[in-house]
Amino acid sequence: MPSLLFCGPKMAACGIVISLWGVIMLAMLGIFFTSKSAVLIEDVPFTEDDIRNDKNPPQNVYALYNQVGINCFIAAAIYVAVGAVSLCQVRLNKRQEYMVT
Amino acid sequence: MDSLLRGEELCLAQLFLQSGSAYDCISELGELGLVEFRDLNPSVNAFQRKHVNEIKNCEEMERILGYLLREIKKADISLPERDVNPVAPLPKHVMAIMEQLQRLEVELGEVTRNKEKLQKNLLELREYTHMLRITHSFVQRTSEREPLHVQYEEFPFLEKDTVMDYSSMQRLGAKLGFISGLIQRAKIEAFERMLWRVCKGYTILSYAEVDEYLEDPETGEPSKSIVFLISYWGEQIGQKVLLVCFVNFLMKASESVYTWVIQVKKIKAIYYILNLCSLDVTNKCLIAEVWCPVNDIANLRRALEEGSRKSGATVPSFVNRIPTSDTPPSLIRTNKFTSGFQGIVDAYGVGNYREVNPAPFTIITFPFLFAVMFGDLGHGLIMALFAFWMVLYENNRKLKNTRNEIWNTFFEGRYIILMMGLFSIYTGLIYNDCFSKSLNIFGSGWSVKAMFTAEMTDDLSGNRFLTLDPNVTGVFKGPYPLGIDPIWNLATNRLTFLNSYKMKMSVIIGIIHMSFGVILSTYNHLHFRKKHNLYLVFLPELLFLLCLFGYLVFMIFYKWLVFSAKDSREAPSILIHFINMFLMQGDGVPPLYPGQTGLQIFLVVIAVLSVPVLLLGKPIYLNWLHNGSQRLGMYRGYERVRRNSEEELYLMRANDMEEGSSHSDLSSSGDHEAEEFDFADEFLHQAIHTIEYCLGCVSNTASYLRLWALSLAHAQLSDVLWAMVMRVGLRMDTRLGVLFLVPVFSLFAVLTVSILLVMEGLSAFLHALRLHWVEFQNKFYSGTGVKFSPFSFSLLPSSFEHDGLL
Numbered sequence: 001m002p003s004l005l006f007c008g009p010k011m012a013a014c015g016i017v018i019s020l021w022g023v024i025m026l027a028m029l030g031i032f033f034t035s036k037s038a039v040l041i042e043d044v045p046f047t048e049d050d051i052r053n054d055k056n057p058p059q060n061v062y063a064l065y066n067q068v069g070i071n072c073f074i075a076a077a078i079y080v081a082v083g084a085v086s087l088c089q090v091r092l093n094k095r096q097e098y099m100v101t
Numbered sequence: 102m103d104s105l106l107r108g109e110e111l112c113l114a115q116l117f118l119q120s121g122s123a124y125d126c127i128s129e130l131g132e133l134g135l136v137e138f139r140d141l142n143p144s145v146n147a148f149q150r151k152h153v154n155e156i157k158n159c160e161e162m163e164r165i166l167g168y169l170l171r172e173i174k175k176a177d178i179s180l181p182e183r184d185v186n187p188v189a190p191l192p193k194h195v196m197a198i199m200e201q202l203q204r205l206e207v208e209l210g211e212v213t214r215n216k217e218k219l220q221k222n223l224l225e226l227r228e229y230t231h232m233l234r235i236t237h238s239f240v241q242r243t244s245e246r247e248p249l250h251v252q253y254e255e256f257p258f259l260e261k262d263t264v265m266d267y268s269s270m271q272r273l274g275a276k277l278g279f280i281s282g283l284i285q286r287a288k289i290e291a292f293e294r295m296l297w298r299v300c301k302g303y304t305i306l307s308y309a310e311v312d313e314y315l316e317d318p319e320t321g322e323p324s325k326s327i328v329f330l331i332s333y334w335g336e337q338i339g340q341k342v343l344l345v346c347f348v349n350f351l352m353k354a355s356e357s358v359y360t361w362v363i364q365v366k367k368i369k370a371i372y373y374i375l376n377l378c379s380l381d382v383t384n385k386c387l388i389a390e391v392w393c394p395v396n397d398i399a400n401l402r403r404a405l406e407e408g409s410r411k412s413g414a415t416v417p418s419f420v421n422r423i424p425t426s427d428t429p430p431s432l433i434r435t436n437k438f439t440s441g442f443q444g445i446v447d448a449y450g451v452g453n454y455r456e457v458n459p460a461p462f463t464i465i466t467f468p469f470l471f472a473v474m475f476g477d478l479g480h481g482l483i484m485a486l487f488a489f490w491m492v493l494y495e496n497n498r499k500l501k502n503t504r505n506e507i508w509n510t511f512f513e514g515r516y517i518i519l520m521m522g523l524f525s526i527y528t529g530l531i532y533n534d535c536f537s538k539s540l541n542i543f544g545s546g547w548s549v550k551a552m553f554t555a556e557m558t559d560d561l562s563g564n565r566f567l568t569l570d571p572n573v574t575g576v577f578k579g580p581y582p583l584g585i586d587p588i589w590n591l592a593t594n595r596l597t598f599l600n601s602y603k604m605k606m607s608v609i610i611g612i613i614h615m616s617f618g619v620i621l622s623t624y625n626h627l628h629f630r631k632k633h634n635l636y637l638v639f640l641p642e643l644l645f646l647l648c649l650f651g652y653l654v655f656m657i658f659y660k661w662l663v664f665s666a667k668d669s670r671e672a673p674s675i676l677i678h679f680i681n682m683f684l685m686q687g688d689g690v691p692p693l694y695p696g697q698t699g700l701q702i703f704l705v706v707i708a709v710l711s712v713p714v715l716l717l718g719k720p721i722y723l724n725w726l727h728n729g730s731q732r733l734g735m736y737r738g739y740e741r742v743r744r745n746s747e748e749e750l751y752l753m754r755a756n757d758m759e760e761g762s763s764h765s766d767l768s769s770s771g772d773h774e775a776e777e778f779d780f781a782d783e784f785l786h787q788a789i790h791t792i793e794y795c796l797g798c799v800s801n802t803a804s805y806l807r808l809w810a811l812s813l814a815h816a817q818l819s820d821v822l823w824a825m826v827m828r829v830g831l832r833m834d835t836r837l838g839v840l841f842l843v844p845v846f847s848l849f850a851v852l853t854v855s856i857l858l859v860m861e862g863l864s865a866f867l868h869a870l871r872l873h874w875v876e877f878q879n880k881f882y883s884g885t886g887v888k889f890s891p892f893s894f895s896l897l898p899s900s901f902e903h904d905g906l907l
Contacts, residue, residue, distance in 0.1 A: 021850055039539050041591070064834070075839055
């Protein structure tokens with residue numbers, strides 16, 4: 001069975017750190033987007049059209065907010081997976097270290 | 102605890118060491134690291150010193166150890182990591198160690214030569230293999246069926262798994278060889294296994310146990326040894342066996358080489374110190390002069406008693422404190438938390454003896470000034486977590502002992518980075534900036550709806566911007582409880598508002614920091630008993646600073662408190678008022694408060710008058726002191742007057758004491774000359790100080806504006822990074838956009854760490870350091886002292902560590 005190890009110890013540690021940061025930050029961003037924070041208005045992909053031709057005024061923009069929020073949550077979930085893979089790599093690296101010395 | 106504020110009190114002491122116990126006493130002192138030895142034979146060069154032969158021996162031993170370490174490193178044997186700290190062996194054991202090392206060197210030389218022969222043979226045999234394989238392919242085309250193995254007869258290869266039958270072995274005509282030796286019983290199995298693996302069974306190992314218990318040379322315990330005999334045939338096998346023995350030999354050497362390295366280092370250090378001592382008149386006793394902290398004299402006595410006891414001397418060695426007029430070195434005791442901050446103060450200059458130490462204040466002001474320039478909650482959090490991780494794992498050996506310079510720098514400063522991170526979290530909350538976004542924790546104080554309903558015109562679609570006027574009712578509901586209101590994050594005139602706020606804040610912080618520095622100089626004046634400095638130097642300095650720039654700070658606060666949104670159109674410009682104060686004009690603008698012109702004229706007059714007092718006060722006073730009274734007894738303690746005049750005074754005083762004459766009998770003609778010279782020099786010194794201080798006040802105040810500049814740069818960089826990286830990922834509204842967000846976030850994270858944390862962090866660190874070193878410390882700190890470097894074995898550098906061999 002070919003070795004599942006594909007990155008060294010430092011790369012795997014970086015992977016864990018970035019995944020942890022990604023999970024926390026993207027989850028919080030997701031929460032802020034779904035609570036329609038005004039500070040994040042520039043990050044929502046609305047157009048002039050959305051504002052003018054709206055049947056009931058803020059709902060289009062609100063829908064976009066929700067969409068971006070869900071995007072953030074999905075990205076956070078992907079980072080959980082990346083984090084798990086990095087953790088496995090760290091464990092495999094440690095095991096290899098024991099075997100060699 | 103006076104030590105961190107000012108440094109410990111040191112005294113000069115004389116040690117009287119009996120010749121027999123000198124070595125042990127110094128060994129004890131080296132283990133404790135209490136005192137700093139002074140060189141009593143400064144005119145003697147290195148080759149004329151007393152113990153030069155012993156030091157040569159030590160260097161010879163170090164050479165052999167270096168050779169051993171290099172061989173061990175080449176053979177890739179890892180040294181056992183032990184926390185051993187063997188004491189320095191007695192002089193009589195030194196020769197034994199020397200002999201052992203020399204024997205090892207000879208053996209190692211022999212074995213190395215054999216190893217090289219083996220490698221040469223291996224190379225030849227490999228070449229033969231290739232040659233044969235290739236020529237075989239030529240031959241095979243021509244010849245029919247020749248048995249192939251015939252050609253291989255004379256060159257048996259052990260890499261191939263061919264089974265050689267008994268007949269071909271005889272045809273080989275190889276010699277039978279033997280190697281015999283002694284090995285410890287515990288290691289015989291590992292040895293046998295290694296031999297089997299390497300030689301693939303072409304050796305015969307026979308062994309028998311020795312009947313009597315032999316003493317193991319290192320541990321001294323009796324252990325069983327085994328005599329072995331290895332029989333082999335073939336040159337290469339013999340050499341392979343030698344190689345196995347070589348590796349075993351190196352492994353045995355590697356166990357004790359670590360101990361020897363430390364022991365030789367200690368022996369050399371002790372002889373070096375013995376060279377610094379001088380013999381007394383009876384030639385029985387060594388005299389050493391040391392600088393010793395006053396609080397440690399009892400420990401010093403105990404160490405000498407211990408040393409005398411260990412060497413079995415009948416007469417004990419003792420210590421005697423002697424008075425001196427030399428300035429002792431400065432000792433400041435620090436722990437793992439304060440050592441980082443003390444280090445950055447010492448990098449500017451080690452303080453004079455018992456001068457006020459800026460380090461305890463730096464523990465708070467340095468991270469604070471850093472945080473004012475860094476000011477981001479998210480970045481501060483990451484920095485604090487990184488430092489926290491380093492602090493938690495600070496006892497981890499792998500982290501402590503890496504050779505990477507840059508990592509070592511960060512690791513040594515882990516407490517500084519932790520403080521910087523924590524303070525940055527605080528200023529991030531105040532600036533309301535977290536990864537360039539504001540947090541709305543308490544609810545904004547501004548209401549857009551109120552402004553919208555108040556606007557009478559419906560034609561708002563033409564305007565790009567909506568201006569929120571705080572004078573309209575309901576728009577401004579009150580200030581945000583902590584920090585800047587989050588609505589400013591959405592405003593286009595955000596920078597105009599923040600710039601004004603940050604510039605004023607920088608000036609206020611700067612004036613406070615500098616006044617604090619000036620006030621700290623009173624500690625120095627009082628300690629060194631120069632009360633005249635308080636009235637003639639400190640007071641004019643403080644008045645100059647506060648009358649001009651303190652008044653500026655007052656005006657800033659006055660404008661903030663008195664003028665509100667209602668009178669924003671008539672709010673005065675502080676800059677115009679400040680300029681008018683100097684020009685003594687006040688007519689063009691309405692006054693800030695009644696009586697302003699009068700007060701301003703008064704302040705300017707005081708400031709201007711304090712300059713000549715600062716310039717002339719001290720020289721004239723000192724001159725009057727000299728001329729007015731003949732008594733030299735005025736000079737007490739450690740004066741900071743010119744060095745050679747101090748020596749003259751000391752000599753004169755010493756002269757007086759010897760001759761028994763009184764002070765007033767001294768001819769004053771010599772004095773006059775010294776004083777006039779003194780006056781000119783003192784006047785020049787004071788003039789330079791005055792100019793430096795007054796011009797410095799203005800330029801240093803402006804220099805603190807870098808607090809505003811760097812915090813603006815950091816905020817803008819952070820904003821740009823978000824806008825150009827994260828926003829691209831977030832604005833994706835296609836289905837695949839979510840997958841795009843994942844690498845975009847990694848890119849954002851990597852750029853945040855490398856640009857905003859590392860680059861901006863280093864930049865803010867540097868500027869905060871500069872503000873401390875120049876603007877703060879030149880108000881009171883001279884930093885021209887010498888650091889106390891005690892004789893301690895643990896502080897001695899090892900040349901092997903430097904070469905990366907250990």
